[in-house]
Amino acid sequence: MKSQLKTGAGVILTAIMLFPIYWMINVSFTKDTDMRHDPPHLFPFNGTLEGYRAVLHQQMPYLGTSLLVGLGTVILTVALSAPAGYSLAKLRPRGGGALSFVLLMAQMIPGIIMAMGFYAIYLKLGVLNSAAGLVLADSTIAVPFGVLIFTAFMSGIPSELINAAEIDGAGTFRTFWSVVLPVSRNAVVTVSLFAFLWAWSDFVFATTLDGGGNQQPITLGIYHYIGNNNQQWNAIMATAVIASIPATLLLILAQRYVAAGVTAGAVKD
Amino acid sequence: MTVASDLITRAAAAPAAPARAPRRRSPQWAAWLFLAPVVIYLIAFYAYPLYRNLDLSLRHYTVRSFVQGGAPFSGLDNYRTVVDNATFWPALLHTVLFTGISLIFQFAIGMALAVFFAQNFKLSATLRALFLVPWLLPLIVSASTWSWMLNSDSGVVNFALKSVGIDPVNWLTSPSWALTSVIIANVWIGIPFNLVVLYSGLQAIPSEVYEAAALDGATGWQRFWRVTFPLLRPVSAITLLLGLVYTLKVFDIIWIMTKGGPTDSSTTFATWSYKLSFGNLLPQFGPGAAVGNLLIIMALIFGLLYIRLQRRQSL
Known part of the structure; x- marks a missing residue:
């Protein structure tokens, strides 16, 4: 296997492994109203800081x-x-x-x-x-x-x-x-x-x-x-x-x- | 925390053997003066709580006598109560399944990743470091994240299943899936430990061995099964044994995700013991302590095996 190919595979494996952490961050920015949206919002676009405000309070x-x-x-x-x-x-x-x-x-x-x-x-x-x-x-x-x-x-x-x-x-x-x-x-x-x-x-x-x-x-x-x-x-x-x-x-x-x-x-x- | 602690402890334990440099022996009183705080600490905050726990398991406690003292000695009654309890055999089975299946997957995935990362490609060190993240996160963070990912209606896992045409699964609310769910989360948390230890094991295999195998015409697969795997056996044994001791005592993940339920379907000794002592309105401290002590015995048996194995290898 070429080195670049291995790096690519490594990046993908790491991404799979770290997905739950990405998901935690993503959900932390999701609006309450979108929380049970189907399909779920995969990216925190148009998100909210409500969650972090709640933490602060x-x-x-x-x-x-x-x-x-x-x-x-x-x-x-x-x-x-x-x-x-x-x-x-x-x-x-x-x-x-x-x-x-x-x-x-x-x-x-x-x-x-x-x-x-x-x-x-x-x-x-x-x-x-x-x-x-x-x-x-x-x-x-x-x-x-x-x-x-x-x-x-x-x-x-x-x-x-x-x-x-x-x-x-x-x-x-x-x-x-x-x-x-x-x-x-x-x-x-x-x-x-x-x-x-x-x-x-x-x-x-x-x-x-x-x-x-x-x-x-x-x-x-x-x-x-x-x-x-x-x-x-x-x-x-x-x-x-x-x-x-x-x-x-x-x-x-x-x-x-x-x-x-x-x-x-x-x-x- | 558990695995991290141990990894480094193991590192520490090896060179703890007597220093070889010849030097004048300091007075014993000075040596013990430096040790005294830790010794007192161990007696007060390790030995005494453990003794209290043993005492709890050998007496018939009620809430009143728990606070005021004077509970009558009841021999092994609490242990008998526990073994006769309808939860005993399922809890034992779940403990064995949880530990065994977690270990198999953690080890296999960790090994595959270690072999992969050992090829030293660009970015491999950075990516390997990123793999450590799940290991360092507070367990409540991992457990609550998995809880939401495995949510029946809005979880991303069921969404992924649906998009490939598989029916949604009631991961945490169905008795037939709860144990699987906590095992999945636990495997995820345990992979980094296996990866790190096995990776360092691989680094210790001299490259000449591989060169010789390559000269003899061994394929990649043969190289793994005939060369890497046998040479890695001592490290593997230690990884598995240590993983075993630490998986036996997993409590946080299961308790946070399922509380051992539904209807005890993911109850292990660790969660059962907690539930008996703290999970009900009427605490049963005696039986709770008895279950805990059974768990200690299991952990210590494997712990002793591990220390024996490690001592033998470092000779």
Whole structure:
């Protein structure tokens, strides 16, 4: 096959794959009156911004909460996992291997079951329906991942660098803070981006732990929209488009990190 | 989130082996001081919720005792209730079908695309990156988009079917199609993961192998079945096992699209467990937790298999 032909085939395949995303955008611009039109409007010509106006009027508090929860999760995740990664990678604690194993297994526990346990605990503590409670729960998705990423990254830091810092008289904390953390910037970025994305996307914890009250995230904003059955699909899809922005940014900004991580570990040669 | 997390974790897990460079061992107390926050965190926010869940499944809870405590110990009663429930066998069957069929399609399509993209044509890297989009979107976004696309009266899928002369299908409202619908959406979400992992597996196969096969006169098809596929077997095994663990726990997509209905026709263990605990006016926390724990056992069995397989390969 000629290269151009392959490119053409690739473009078509990608278009098929991304059609649902196109459709989401298209519907977000479709007028209410055209929503059930037969045949459906395949292009958003003569569309409307009604959906986006509805987002502006009704979804801003949800978006604000999601932003807050996302940032909170990032801070908690990095604060917990960076020191642990350093320890596992460079300080060689006894039992570190077992801990890595526990972290791997922890990632396989279905979120829905964690959510049930959290619900029972939160109910007793009275922290249901709070952004802080959601941050804590969402961080469980990202912390094991964060530790493993930091461990992998920090194992690659030359020991000479750390030894040099110690010879200069820096203690373990000083070395970590002034030497290891600054050179681990890429790992910090990767962990932060994913922690944010997962917290932003979370639905399981949100619906079980934060289903009432006035601090609900955007995933529930969309869910209530669907549940209310208001048939305002342009508003639902407009919210979905807005909710997809962090993922899109991640793909553009951090694709390099994602790709590098994947190729490093997926194949042992 | 799930697949993304894992992919990179796997990347991380491999080099986590002890650093080889000889250096003076730092004092153990410092090492554990750095680890302490995470260890405390794991105990408080992983182990304790899981313990709470186990406790829930072994006691007879009512709404009152759920709030105030003091529920009587009831052994395996909740598990018996669950197994005797009319939903048990259908839910198990749907879990197996949902997981199995999703995996087959995700893997086959992912493999075909990986082989295609491995040919490095113009734009291939960009297009491959675009394929990642469905994987990174919040599940509620994907699920609600598919819900509207599969709408019986106004969905674009039925419109497409109609235009080629096929009768419209009640994708989400007919018990015979609901499971198929959620599988379609789940396959779409899972393709990128399979594509990325298998693609990187392909990159690791040295080009000399293909050159040798070409010299021996192998056709493209033979090259795939005789060379690529066998060499890719370890990576394939890992991809499938990991996909299995993550498909078992899919909840969002099914719940958002069908709520496990109509009449339980798309109920899996994950949605059933949620429904028992949160989906009814009268919550049944005990049985809900029991179903959840059965799901954990399934996930962990395959999870252990996966870790074993991965350890063996990295030796």
